[in-house]
Amino acid sequence: MTSIGIVGAGIAGLHLSLLLTQRGVSVTLYAERTPEDQLAGKLSSVVTRFGPTREREQALGVNYWDEPDFGAFCFYVNVLGEYPLAFRGDLSQPAQVVDMRLYHAKLLEDLLDRGVDVVYGSLIADDLTILADSHDLVVVASGRGSLTEIFPKVEEHSPFTEPQRHLFGGLFNGVSYPEPLGVTFAIMPGHGEMSTIPIRSFKGRQSALFCEAAPGGDFEIFATMRYEDDPKAFETLLLEQIKQHAPPIYERINPEEFGLTRPQDLIQGAVTPVVRRGYAQLPSGKWVLALGDAHALNDPCIAQGANAASHAAEVVADAIVDHAIYDEAFCQAVEQQVWxxxxxxxxxxxxxxxxxxxxxxxxxxxxxxxxxxxxxxxxNFADPQRGWRVMSSADEMSAFLAELGWQPEPAPEHEPEPAVA
Structure with a gap:
């Protein structure tokens, strides 16, 4: 029987493990943390999972958080600044946000219940050669530590050498939901982007606040400000900045109740986006695949990372099942299909x-x-191929709008100014 080793238990590694197990392929998952570790850890991300990812979860039998009346049914978009505008876009398939500590722990437990061999502990790049001796193919689905160093950086797809946004967010009390239920975006020129998100977490239905702070803007400080030094000062200053720069967000806040739910429910950091080669050869001559953050680490600004990782996991699973030899040609073909x-x-x-x-x-x-x-x-956020095509050129955008029957409104006609004698 084919044996696949999967390193990393984020959404990419978990979904690939589930997909292969469902198809009768023997899997060993190498996870850094146990389910108990996951549940006890800090919030590390706020992930919006769109319709195609949720359909995949349904097919895998891991759609544990489906609720017909809770999720993200629409996006409220507010562009602020000199030329403000606002609109609401309804999703044809509701999106969903679940605390990834709950999500990762539950899917890991599910794999254990399905008989998957899970090995816990941290790994480094040198360990991959040893693992490769035990498996027909090893897939690296972790962007942590030295594991990614074996995959060369692809310069043409990696235009940045430093983070373009400073990130912070968390679970907050005192933030109400809009009706209909959805994600509220505030685009703040010069300061970044902020959103409020309905999320299922440890206390049930809660609210997440997330900010992509622009360097030099008024929210940048919160990506590094130590919350534990003075929680009240952190929350007071944050509330002041939201009131000043993001009124549509502030409207959803009760100042008397506003505050972080727990210290471990805060995210702070930054991402330097990078694309790496989707495969590499080990000193032993065997080949390994990169998946998820090991292949491409993207800023979370438009919520593509986890959804793209889940999609890639399905592409890789299909390829593994359809082939018996996992050589360079196989890896090249998989990389092209994923890309x-x-x-x-x-x-x-x-x-x-x-x-x-x-x-x-x-x-x-x-x-x-x-x-x-x-x-x-x-x-479009659920379909990045269409989303990027629309945004890639003026001609593509015009074609997209024309397909939807939109034409620019004619400029208002003005009466000619009277001549001045």
Whole structure:
């Protein structure tokens, strides 16, 4: 029987393990932390899972958090600054946000219940040669430590050498839900982007606040400010900045109740986006695949990372089942197949890290005038190939808007100014 070793128990490694197990392939999952460790840990991410990922979970039998009345049914988009505008885009398939500590722990327990061999502990790159001797193929699905060093950086897809945003967020009391239930975005020129998100966590239905702080903006300090030194000062200053720069977010906050739920429910950090080769050869001559963050580490600004990783896991699972020899040709073919979706997600994400081309403003204007456009803009987040195509050029955007029946509103006619004698 084919034996696959999977290093890393994030969404990429978990989904690949489940997909292969479902198809009768022998899997050993190498996880850094136990389910108990996951549940006791700090919040590390706020992940929005879109329709295709949720369909995959349903097919795998791990859709444990499905609730018909709770999720992200729409996006409320607010562009602030000199030319403000706002619209609501409804999702054709509701998205969902679950605390990833609960998610990772539950899926890991599920794999154990299905008889998957799980080995706990930290690994380094040198360990991969040993693992490869025990498996027909090893897949590295972890972006941690030295494991990624064996996969060369792809310069043409890695335009940044430092983080483009400073990240912070967490679970907060005193933040109400909009109706209908959805994610509220505030785009704050010069300061970054902030969102409020309905999330299922340890206390049931809670609210997450997440900010992509622009370097030099007023929210940058919160990515490094030590919350534990003075929690009240942290929360007071944050509330002041939200009131000043993100009124649509502030409207959802009760100042008397506002505050972090627990110290371990705070995220702070930054990401330097990078794309690596999707495979590498070990000194022994065997080949290993990269998956998830090991292949491409993207900023979370448009919520593509986990969804792209889940999609890639399915591509890899299909390839493993369909082939018996895992050589360089196999790895090259898999990389190309994965990159169709991952490449679009990466290019789109990277574009959002840079000043937008002038033509992109037309999309948001159109969304304020047409509900069909607003809904399509929301749905594009579940389809990065379409999302990136629309944002990649003025011609593509015009074609997208034309397909939806939108035409620019004619400029108002003005009476000629009277001549001055």
């Amino acid at each position: 169709v979706n991952l490449g679009a997600a990466t290019a789109w994400t990277n574009a959002n890290m840079m000043p937008p081309p002038e033509f992109t403003g037309q999309l948001f204007v159109a969304a304020t005038q047409s509900q069909a456009v607003a809904n399509a803009v929301a749905d």
